[in-house]
Amino acid sequence: MQAIKSKSSYHHGDLRATLLVAARQLLTENGIEGLSLRKLADQVGVSRTAPYHHFKDKNALLSAIAEEGFLHWQHIANDIFATSTLPLHEKLRLFVRSYLRYAVDNPQLYDLMFGRTLWQQGEATDSLKQIAYPCFQHQVALTRQWQQQGLINTQQDTLRLSQVIWGTMHGIARLLIDGIYADASHLDEMSDCAVAVFLQHSPESGTTS
Amino acid sequence: MQAIKSKSSYHHGDLRATLLVAARQLLTENGIEGLSLRKLADQVGVSRTAPYHHFKDKNALLSAIAEEGFLHWQHIANDIFATSTLPLHEKLRLFVRSYLRYAVDNPQLYDLMFGRTLWQQGEATDSLKQIAYPCFQHQVALTRQWQQQGLINTQQDTLRLSQVIWGTMHGIARLLIDGIYADASHLDEMSDCAVAVFLQHSPESGTTS
DNA sequence: CGATTAACTTGACATCGTCAAGATAGAACC
DNA sequence: GGTTCTATCTTGACGATGTCAAGTTAATCG
Helix, strand or coil, X not given: CCCCCCCCCCCCCCHHHHHHHHHHHHHHHHHHHHCCHHHHHHHHCCCCCHHHHCCCCHHHHHHHHHXXXXXXXXXXXXXXXXXXXXXXXXXXXXXXXXXHHHHHHCHHHHHHHHCHHHHHHCCCXXXXXHHHHHHHHHHHHHHHHHHHCCCCCCCCXXXXXXXXXXHHHHHHHHXXXXXXXXXXXXXXXXXXXXXXXXXXXXXXXXXXX | CCCCXXXXXXXXXXXXXXXXXXXXXXXHHHHHHHCCHHHHHHHHCCCCCHHHHCXXXXXXHHHHHHHHHHHHHHXXXXXXXXXXXXXXXXHHHHHHHHHHHHHHHCHHHHXXXXXXXXXXXXXXXXXXXXXXXXXXXXXXXXXXXXXXXXXXXXXXXXXXXXXXXXXXXXXXXHXXXXXXXXXXXXXXXXXXXXXXXXXXXCCCCCCCC
């Protein structure tokens, strides 16, 4: 059941990074609850308490994984808006699609990043908060942009509207992930339908994509 | 640490119901993970394995609690549409508000009813499915009604639109419950903003409540 | 080269879900 | 009424888990 250590035997040298890689795999395989520190340590070939020298507790490990997730998603999101060839409403459409696809492609990671485990009960790490909060705020900034561009409703309060839009994406993502009356095979249709609702107000849209 | 049994000593007589009551309380206090069968048994004043004669396992117990939740919510929802004095779009508004309020007032229960614990990983009971599925379908029926009443977009596919609308409510509920960039004190504003987006298309609405 | 210290180890404990085997008492049947 | 049946409840046990305490190892720093 044990795996190889990369170095001699006692001091691993690069345990923290190795743990993170293995942990991400165990997460995608077994889910948040199924990811146990003992299995993780065993997989990496190290004693069960070794991880505690790199992560305060399970929560800290999960937070660290989530951090990577946020950075990754941030990168994807930035790429979308950096691509300037697309018309504005197409960028919005692509953004929503990408969000949902990211969630569906990495269900357990998404669960970790935006689920109750870290934010409700588990106390997210300060380090995680510093990465995640800007990500949350980015959502508000985007909404303001869309309003200024006249894509979406301009009469509603920006913060409320951003909560509604993000809520929509988040909710659909959750329904898809948990398999509640929604199927990932219809991801694009659901995504476009959501965007159509957002764009409804504006003159140059309204119909299905 | 132990509590009283209602009957003589050995046979409880009404353990299943008693367990459900205590379990619901433990759930609201400690959350899904914090609800342990052992603590539950102890609280009721019964041995740790006694609950297993009434519930196959923890999942079955959780499913049973969720069932009650669905029945309760169904009752609330029906009441809204049975009240015929309100105009249609006001009923829609009230419905969304009530949904979010129900979620915020019973966060742990909501988590159980619509979270991954039962639907993704934990295999919901057949009994639960029989109660929950109609509840899910009701959401589609409502959407169809709103479309027929001309409240919301009629061009979009009903199923997709219902997934988007429910997704929106679900997502906002989750953001509120998990405390992710949303605060329950703004529940009504967020709710009305969401409804405003839904109604956007129709001529007789558009502005904030 | 010796001492400090970070990294890693084993041992132990409490908590948890759950199975197996035995004890109890209400119900059913003669 | 007495006997048997069976649902209900009990104690005992096992393995998994998160985490603390105390010891070991080896890299680093003076």
